[in-house]
Amino acid sequence: MATIGFFDGVHLGHRTVIGRSRDVARLLGLPSLVVTFDIHPKSLVRENNEVLLLTTFEHKIELLSAAGVDIITFINFDPDFANMPAEKFCRDILQEKVKARAIVVGDDFRFGKDARGDQELLRHFFQHRGVDIHIVSKLRIGGMEVSSSNIRKFLQEGDVERAALFLGRLPSARGIVEPGSKRGKNLGFPTINLRNLKEQQLPKNGVYAGYARYDSHRQKAMIYVGAKPTFDETERMIEAHLLDLPEQRENLYGRQAEILFLKRTRDEMKFENTEKLREQLEKDRRNILDILREDHG
Ligand SMILES: Cc1cc2nc3c(=O)[nH]c(=O)nc-3n(C[C@H](O)[C@H](O)[C@H](O)COP(=O)(O)O)c2cc1C
Ligand SMILES: Nc1ncnc2c1ncn2[C@@H]1O[C@H](COP(=O)(O)OP(=O)(O)O)[C@@H](O)[C@H]1O
Structure with missing residues (x-):
């Protein structure tokens, strides 16, 4: 039972996805597993795009564990990985390495070279392989998407209260x-x-x-x-x-x-x-x- 993402901040939107993953894992009697990356994908994919983080590496692990994740798999986000075609990610990582029996992702999840992988591709790849794909729609609060980039923006504006509302913690x-x-x-x-x-x-x-x-x-x-x-x-x-x-x-x-x-x-x-x-x-x-x-x- 796997979910994939960078999960910076482990905010309320992330926790919805992780919560669903944990619930499905319990039903299937499987551990819930998160596949994540050691550095922010955008910092490699877009040049000179330094992404400031909401959580340090250790803090993220603590928050994921507290959210009920049993296993965390880190992928070294190097140029080879960034250039991996989406189908190869499905096969090498999700099917062979992680041995996912079910996958939960947010509705805007993109992956693989040129971000070509999406929920359609996941469904298509796994439909005859006995792996269920669960899609969680993006959480909104007050009409705004709960996303790490919106939370970064609130912090840049000094609006720590709104950041807390979206993070579900200070x-x-x-x-x-x-x-x-x-x-x-x-x-x-x-x-x-x-x-x-x-x-x-x-x-x-x-x-x-x-x-x-x-x-x-x-x-x-x-x-x-x-x-x-x-x-x-x-x-x-x-x-x-x-x-x-x-x-x-x-x-x-x-x-x-x-x-x-x-x-x-x-x-x-x-x-x-x-x-x-x-x-x-x-x-x-x-x-x-x-x-x-x-x-x-
Ligand atoms: C609540 C708080 C507010 C502060 N506000 C300012 C400020 O508006 N402008 C400023 O130059 N320093 C501000 N400081 C920083 C102080 O100048 C700094 O704590 C003090 O010089 C001691 O520095 P040190 O830790 O290097 O010894 C503030 C510090 C605190 C704890
Ligand atoms: N109420 C307090 N809040 C923060 N630090 C304190 C307090 N009382 C004592 N300290 C200690 O005082 C030290 C900071 O003193 P300060 O003169 O500001 O030195 P520095 O310039 O090195 O920060 C810290 O090591 C801290 O452990």
Whole structure:
């Protein structure tokens, strides 16, 4: 029982397809299996088209497993694979490698060289081979398609709430906590800094209410995305001040952290001096604590 796709974000549309695949798998007494790719197909097929991702590799695996997928098969999306004709994909991958007994795909699923493979081709190839093809129609919310590219667009606009609605969870970014310029502690707002986020689609620069997850903790956080224009820095990163860290001296450098975005609260600003920045951060804290008090998610 197989389903195929890149599944970036594992959003509500993906979960509809995966849910159907899991249900059919249970009925047939088979494991449910996802065939996915190590890099985004578009980043190879279209030149200079870098696709920023909604989920890291590890995060995607966690979300797929939580959605009830039993087996995940990764295909190395190299030029040879990109040039594989659709019929060969059906035969070599779906029939011989995966030994699919049934296949579930979304109604706009395309595959194979020049994206020639579609549901008709799947049906045609498998009709005399005892493999059922199930088509799931595209999920829409408020008249808009639930798609990874629409979610990326919402994040670029800073609309993390709409992104959350389509993802079925809060949008987030993951990284390792790294040292910054050591200014935060003097300001009264120490922050955990995540950098090297070049492959992830971050929300638009600005300030957000949200959470930080590390180890097994989840903490309220006031979050900044940007390059700190006040200090003429140029590297875009995420900074999060944890609002109820029990021991303020605790050091989180080197830990894996996930920053989750709940609500955008303001644009980033260039402050005249550190004192003005500190005053604004005090206001941000009050505002963000009010927002987080109302959040029961
Ligand atoms: C909630 C929040 C909002 C922030 N807003 C801005 C801002 O509007 N403009 C800016 O230049 N820096 C902003 N910062 C970044 C601070 O300048 C930065 O955290 C501080 O300089 C400490 O830097 P460090 O971690 O490198 O020591 C913000 C930080 C936080 C936590
Ligand atoms: N409430 C807090 N929120 C975020 N980090 C905190 C907090 N309290 C202590 N820290 C620690 O302080 C360090 C950040 O201090 P900061 O002066 O901002 O340095 P840096 O410039 O390296 O980010 C982090 O290692 C973090 O673990």
